[in-house]
Amino acid sequence: MDKEKQGIHHEDLALKTAAQYFGEELLRFMGVPGVVALAAPTETVKLEARKMYQDFNYVMEGGYWVHLEFESDLITLEDLRRFREYEASTSRTHRVAVVTYVICSSRVTEPVTELAEGINVYRVRVIRMRSRDGDKVFAGLEEKRRNGGKVQKAELVPLLLTPLMSSRLSVRERIVKSLEILQEEEAAVTGLEMEKMQAVLYTFADKFLSAGDLEQVKEMIAMTRLGQMLVEDGIARGIEQGIEQGIALTKRVLRLSAKGFTRDQIAEDCGIGRKEVDDILREEEDL
Structure with missing residues (x-):
């Protein structure tokens, strides 16, 4: 299926978040040469007004662009045609040279390039994430912490990609371990950056883990600021939905009453008790 017609996948969403907030560190870790100057537009409108959504673009020092695409499945010839079209449109629109890197997390050993x-x-x-060793990422951080070194943000960013790397640990263990390290090294990043890192790992957990394994990750997230925000957002949405439902119910009761329905008929039609109908109509009369 054409990627442009699909919804956003968990993996794409996680990697786009990482690219948006930790681009410089991410590219350095993956071995992409050059220095990021700023993020570039990812939406190109062609003459027939068909929008082409790229995963992420960076303007590099030197003026050229690095275009990232995230692929969890096989890279097909049709994918390459799509990437070529992106490059051609972007290059012509912005008058820049473009280099496309495909971040591949599938198990294919020889992807089509x-x-x-x-x-x-x-x-x-x-860039094949399966060829990266997640255990080395953990070992490097643990050794530095053991020796009393100060962990930098650039050293924490690779944790976000450990669910896609090879490892002796299960995906659940990698995600849990990464969350634990982030919590212990929160001074290395800003509050917003910490929330985004936790969100990336939680998105991978939601994609890869079974319901049982996901519960442990949810418990860890619940103790963080991100978890508090999710709870607060859920409460706010619940209150908002409750208010909207209450307004709709009141309008329905008043409309049926105006049509001459008895209060018992209104209660049955709305699926509520007679007392609730009486209360709504009494409040209306008191206004």
């Missing part, structure tokens, strides 16, 4: 059509050959550069 070239598309030869006519006299032209189009290429992308693939």
